[in-house]
Amino acid sequence: MSSANSLAVEDLGSAAQRDRRKRILDATIALASQGGFDAVQMRGVAEQADVALGTLYRYFPSKIHLLVSALQREFERSEAALRDRPSDGDTAADRVINSLKRTTRGMQSDPQLTEALTRAFMFADGTVAAEIHQVGMLLTTMLTKAMYPEGHDQLTEEDVAIARVIGDVWLSALVGWVTGRSTAAETGQQIEVAVRLLLRD
Amino acid sequence: MSSANSLAVEDLGSAAQRDRRKRILDATIALASQGGFDAVQMRGVAEQADVALGTLYRYFPSKIHLLVSALQREFERSEAALRDRPSDGDTAADRVINSLKRTTRGMQSDPQLTEALTRAFMFADGTVAAEIHQVGMLLTTMLTKAMYPEGHDQLTEEDVAIARVIGDVWLSALVGWVTGRSTAAETGQQIEVAVRLLLRD
DNA sequence: AGCCAAAGTGGAACGTGTTCCTATTTTAGA
DNA sequence: TCTAAAATAGGAACACGTTCCACTTTGGCT
Numbered sequence: 001m002s003s004a005n006s007l008a009v010e011d012l013g014s015a016a017q018r019d020r021r022k023r024i025l026d027a028t029i030a031l032a033s034q035g036g037f038d039a040v041q042m043r044g045v046a047e048q049a050d051v052a053l054g055t056l057y058r059y060f061p062s063k064i065h066l067l068v069s070a071l072q073r074e075f076e077r078s079e080a081a082l083r084d085r086p087s088d089g090d091t092a093a094d095r096v097i098n099s100l101k102r103t104t105r106g107m108q109s110d111p112q113l114t115e116a117l118t119r120a121f122m123f124a125d126g127t128v129a130a131e132i133h134q135v136g137m138l139l140t141t142m143l144t145k146a147m148y149p150e151g152h153d154q155l156t157e158e159d160v161a162i163a164r165v166i167g168d169v170w171l172s173a174l175v176g177w178v179t180g181r182s183t184a185a186e187t188g189q190q191i192e193v194a195v196r197l198l199l200r201d
Numbered sequence: 202m203s204s205a206n207s208l209a210v211e212d213l214g215s216a217a218q219r220d221r222r223k224r225i226l227d228a229t230i231a232l233a234s235q236g237g238f239d240a241v242q243m244r245g246v247a248e249q250a251d252v253a254l255g256t257l258y259r260y261f262p263s264k265i266h267l268l269v270s271a272l273q274r275e276f277e278r279s280e281a282a283l284r285d286r287p288s289d290g291d292t293a294a295d296r297v298i299n300s301l302k303r304t305t306r307g308m309q310s311d312p313q314l315t316e317a318l319t320r321a322f323m324f325a326d327g328t329v330a331a332e333i334h335q336v337g338m339l340l341t342t343m344l345t346k347a348m349y350p351e352g353h354d355q356l357t358e359e360d361v362a363i364a365r366v367i368g369d370v371w372l373s374a375l376v377g378w379v380t381g382r383s384t385a386a387e388t389g390q391q392i393e394v395a396v397r398l399l400l401r402d
Numbered sequence: 403a404g405c406c407a408a409a410g411t412g413g414a415a416c417g418t419g420t421t422c423c424t425a426t427t428t429t430a431g432a
Numbered sequence: 433t434c435t436a437a438a439a440t441a442g443g444a445a446c447a448c449g450t451t452c453c454a455c456t457t458t459g460g461c462t
Contacts, residue, residue: 014459016409016458016459017409020410038448041447041448041449042448042449042450043448043449051410051411052410052411052412052413053411053412053413053450054409054410054411054412054413054451054452054453055409055410055411057449057450057451058409058410061450062449062450063448063449063450119324122323122324122376123320123323123324124380125380125381126380126381126382129380129381129382132380132382133382158398161394161395161398162398164391165366165370165394165395165398168369168370168372168373168374168395169366169369169370171369171373172369172372172373173369175323179325179326179327179329179330179333180326180327180330181327181330181333181334190365193362193366194362194366194369197359197362197363197366197399198398198399215429217428217429217439218439221440239418242417242418242419243418243419243420244418244419252440252441253440253441253442253443254420254441254442254443255421255422255423255439255440255441255442255443256439256440256441258419258420258421259439259440262420263419263420264418264419264420
């Protein structure tokens with residue numbers, strides 16, 4: 001730990017380090033928004049974040065780590081937005097569909113960024129397991145909260161399994177859209193069909 | 202078309218061209234089996250296939266195209282095997298689970314190859330849409346045949362939707378396994394749970 | 403204040419996917 | 433059989449992710 005009296009699980013280091021990390025992720029997202037995965041070039045990120053290339057690699061050991069970390073930050077924002085203003089609807093299916101469509105719409109409003117982050121996520125190998133796991137947890141949380149907006153003492157195994165399946169379909173649909181294999185409308189349709197199959201109240 | 206009396210939809214060219222193509226895909230699969238995605242290096246494939254680098258790129262415009270084409274060929278073999286000897290079982294769910302587990306087991310017996318092909322598939326962009334679509338069709342065919350082994354006059358939209366969702370989950374599970382985020386057992390479990398949720402007879 | 407380890411800088415260098423070019427070989431058609 | 437076009441060989445060159453190194457700056461401790 002960098003400071004003896006810190007109790008945080010994640011040690012984010014000094015203020016200067018937090019600042020560098022933020023600048024790097026900001027630069028990453030700016031470049032990704034502009035030109036997608038290919039436009040995120042390590043030399044470019046370093047320059048735009050005003051950091052040496054070696055420093056960039058000290059913070060993020062690969063381009064994939066960098067992009068998945070950016071995804072994590074963005075996703076946390078989405079989840080927070082959903083927490084602030086949950087989707088309403090009469091049935092669990094409606095609420096889940098609404099939540100996913102809102103999130104999807106948000107991502108589709110910045111296609112290049114979404115392309116960059118999604119490609120990185122799908123390409124990530126075992127060395128990025130920690131970050132990937134974080135994102136998966138966020139997604140599951142998001143979905144089960146939509147299923148049980150009041151909160152629930154304990155989720156059944158089936159609840160979690162359903163959330164996981166929905167998450168898988170959502171990711172596949174997103175990949176299809178990102179890689180230009182399906183339209184935004186088809187993506188929405190795909191998600192809706194899957195959710196209605198899985199959550200027939 | 203290269204020959205006036207060919208009626209095939211896919212023009213495979215002269216015998217020499219078919220042979221080159223086969224050699225290239227053989228070399229690709231050999232290298233992938235041995236060392237996975239990273240071991241498939243374009244110079245190495247060219248050398249092992251006894252073909253110039255430029256020729257390799259004439260046949261397959263990128264490493265991703267190359268690997269997805271290899272996946273397609275392998276997948277056609279799997280589908281044919283399943284067609285020859287369909288999985289039996291009392292319910293649609295049982296047959297689908299058996300089919301997927303057989304296929305999955307086959308892939309898991311060559312982890313490096315599977316890693317290479319799966320990563321390529323997930324990373325593919327719109328320029329590979331044609332090949333990707335082929336693979337998707339094969340998968341859907343495989344699943345609907347397991348659902349209705351006797352054949353069916355016409356599949357309902359729901360049938361196709363279910364097959365698609367199952368395919369998505371299967372791919373996600375495979376990616377999880379390939380990237381070292383889940384074990385073979387978890388992968389099988391994940392598929393089984395999804396199928397039973399979707400196909401409750 | 404002075405010291406030392408850690409962090410950062412700047413940039414060279416390497417590997418691999420991809421492009422490009424010229425010379426040679428193969429193939430199809432007159 | 434001869435010729436023009438297409439395909440292939442062989443390899444240089446380029447781009448970008450990644451590694452490495454020598455040097456400088458920063459920050460905490462005595």
